[in-house]
Amino acid sequence: MANPTLLTISGSLRKGSYNRMLLAEAATVFGPATIDTGELNLPLYDGDLEAEKGVPESVQTLAKQVKNADAIVISSPEYNKGISGVLKNAFDWISRVEGMPFKGRPTVVMSANAGRTGGETGQFMVLSCLVPLQARVLHGPMLCVAAAGNEFDAEGKLTNDHYRKVLTGKMEALRAETG
Numbered sequence: 001m002a003n004p005t006l007l008t009i010s011g012s013l014r015k016g017s018y019n020r021m022l023l024a025e026a027a028t029v030f031g032p033a034t035i036d037t038g039e040l041n042l043p044l045y046d047g048d049l050e051a052e053k054g055v056p057e058s059v060q061t062l063a064k065q066v067k068n069a070d071a072i073v074i075s076s077p078e079y080n081k082g083i084s085g086v087l088k089n090a091f092d093w094i095s096r097v098e099g100m101p102f103k104g105r106p107t108v109v110m111s112a113n114a115g116r117t118g119g120e121t122g123q124f125m126v127l128s129c130l131v132p133l134q135a136r137v138l139h140g141p142m143l144c145v146a147a148a149g150n151e152f153d154a155e156g157k158l159t160n161d162h163y164r165k166v167l168t169g170k171m172e173a174l175r176a177e178t179g
């Protein structure tokens with residue numbers, strides 16, 4: 001596909017987030033594409049809110065982005081060795097939208113963290129959560145950027161050759177999924 005739509009989703013809301021930097025690098029490596037960015041600053045999932053007002057507009061927008069994406073890349077920090085709250089909340093809301101938006105979407109997951117393991121434990125939790133959503137997750141070598149504060153330069157470029165190689169492999173595999 002000449003110009004696929006790549007949706008990037010950060011599990012960190014922080015403007016200076018290393019996961020956002022990693023996603024920007026992923027988008028560059030992915031090649032020519034329309035880049036869409038998922039916004040996870042959503043209301044907390046609440047069954048009463050859903051019963052009274054339905055699925056919020058912001059969730060519907062995100063669900064549409066997921067459904068329209070040719071490829072998805074999620075990068076999230078682990079928080080206390082688990083999935084970030086905003087990412088789990090987004091998954092929970094999206095699971096309430098008709099039509100299983102994630103179903104069959106080619107998806108790559110990665111993480112960047114301050115700690116030594118680069119968020120590996122939390123990343124496994126993200127992968128587990130994608131099972132019931134039926135995303136088409138591309139596995140292979142995991143990309144867990146450890147000590148992330150040391151791995152990006154002032155422009156947000158990933159400086160570590162090993163991580164860049166793994167990122168390139170993942171993005172090539174994702175692009176191949178778009179035909």
Ligand SMILES: Cc1cc2nc3c(=O)[nH]c(=O)nc-3n(C[C@H](O)[C@H](O)[C@H](O)COP(=O)(O)O)c2cc1C
Nearest residue numbers: 012014017018019020077078079080081113114115
């Ligand atoms: C609530 C909270 C929990 C955290 N838990 C972990 C953790 O389990 N493992 C780890 O390596 N770093 C942990 N950190 C540090 C994060 O790796 C660090 O803040 C990182 O920069 C977050 O990603 P971001 O730059 O994309 O926002 C935690 C940070 C916060 C705020």
